[in-house]
Amino acid sequence: MASIRRAHRAALCVLSALLLALAAPLTLPPSAQAVPLDPVVAISQVEPGLVQITTMNDFQGVIGNGTGIVLSPDGFVLTNHHVVQGANVIRATSAANGQGFDADVVGYDRSDDIAVLRLRGAAGLPVAPIGDSNTVTLGEPVMTIGNANGTGSALTHEEGEITALDRTIEAEDELTGSSHSLGGLIESSTNLRSGDSGGALVNSAGQVVGMNAAATVNYRLDGEVTPGGQGFAIPINRAVDVANQIRAGMASPEVHIGPSAMLGIGVDANPRRGTRGLPVRSLLRGGPADIAGLRAGDMIVSIDGVPITSANELTGMLDARYPGDVIDVNWLQPNGVPRNGKVTLVPGPVT
Numbered sequence: 418m419a420s421i422r423r424a425h426r427a428a429l430c431v432l433s434a435l436l437l438a439l440a441a442p443l444t445l446p447p448s449a450q451a452v453p454l455d456p457v458v459a460i461s462q463v464e465p466g467l468v469q470i471t472t473m474n475d476f477q478g479v480i481g482n483g484t485g486i487v488l489s490p491d492g493f494v495l496t497n498h499h500v501v502q503g504a505n506v507i508r509a510t511s512a513a514n515g516q517g518f519d520a521d522v523v524g525y526d527r528s529d530d531i532a533v534l535r536l537r538g539a540a541g542l543p544v545a546p547i548g549d550s551n552t553v554t555l556g557e558p559v560m561t562i563g564n565a566n567g568t569g570s571a572l573t574h575e576e577g578e579i580t581a582l583d584r585t586i587e588a589e590d591e592l593t594g595s596s597h598s599l600g601g602l603i604e605s606s607t608n609l610r611s612g613d614s615g616g617a618l619v620n621s622a623g624q625v626v627g628m629n630a631a632a633t634v635n636y637r638l639d640g641e642v643t644p645g646g647q648g649f650a651i652p653i654n655r656a657v658d659v660a661n662q663i664r665a666g667m668a669s670p671e672v673h674i675g676p677s678a679m680l681g682i683g684v685d686a687n688p689r690r691g692t693r694g695l696p697v698r699s700l701l702r703g704g705p706a707d708i709a710g711l712r713a714g715d716m717i718v719s720i721d722g723v724p725i726t727s728a729n730e731l732t733g734m735l736d737a738r739y740p741g742d743v744i745d746v747n748w749l750q751p752n753g754v755p756r757n758g759k760v761t762l763v764p765g766p767v768t
Contacts, residue, residue: 454558462623465513466545472504484616492539496615524663548624550652563613577606609648618650679765694718
């Protein structure tokens with residue numbers, strides 16, 4: 418059975434996805450004048466403008482890896498939202514000189530799977546050469562560069578060619594149960610692996626034309642997975658447009674600017690049908706929900722008068738809030754007794 422997953426080490430967010438049946442590849446003719454790709458040139462031009470990303474969730478003791486594309490000498494970095502999702506500690510290491518930086522999330526767009534980081538104290542970093550994803554054609558040779566081996570090891574390089582344009586995948590986060598579609602992706606025959614997310618899809622001119630986001634995997638009988646030979650990248654034009662909006666501080670229903678707000682609960686991602694709300698599985702001791710009186714086994718019914726029945730709805734609510742915001746929570750105790758309380762959100766891991 419074939420499936421698609423995010424090309425990110427699964428310690429932070431184990432993700433899988435299915436290719437949408439209606440998302441057939443465009444039947445455009447291959448480029449008749451495809452320029453051969455010189456791996457040495459591609460690597461020398463792009464790799465210095467990348468960073469290796471290590472993430473951590475102090476509350477759960479979970480570590481993950483990913484890749485980032487340097488947009489400015491002072492340390493603005495483009496990566497996938499799912500690379501930093503669930504992290505409250507982020508560290509980036511320059512592929513150019515091995516210098517390490519603590520990183521902050523400037524903002525993110527969950528629906529487009531895009532995030533922007535700012536490396537603290539960065540200056541004079543090499544910037545990745547950005548190409549034009551509108552010029553990508555079928556059959557064009559490409560290379561992906563990423564952090565599949567983990568921070569501290571050499572970046573990985575996989576060669577292939579463009580196999581389809583405008584692909585759509587349905588990605589599911591197995592940790593939270595949330596899912597959404599990613600469309601308009603560039604498909605290539607490059608062999609992406611965990612940790613490559615946020616890395617570069619490079620053309621024969623040595624320019625970044627996409628940001629690695631997902632890959633097919635094959636499930637063996639023992640339950641393990643192996644790369645299936647298809648990589649999916651977000652077109653760099655779209656990624657940079659969103660990144661510019663984030664850097665400009667322009668929040669929107671899709672774009673969250675600044676630190677994430679935390680309620681301090683773990684929820685049942687797949688509540689039983691007919692459930693009136695969202696079951697609380699666990700609480701962070703001393704966190705906002707704990708202080709307000711919620712307990713494991715309670716069921717959140719609404720927040721600020723809006724019904725909450727899924728992990729997606731809770732996440733969407735938190736995306737629109739910020740640390741310091743006070744929300745009104747209605748919940749039911751296991752015995753059916755209704756409760757209400759004001760909860761002050763605090764800074765937490767990226768939602």
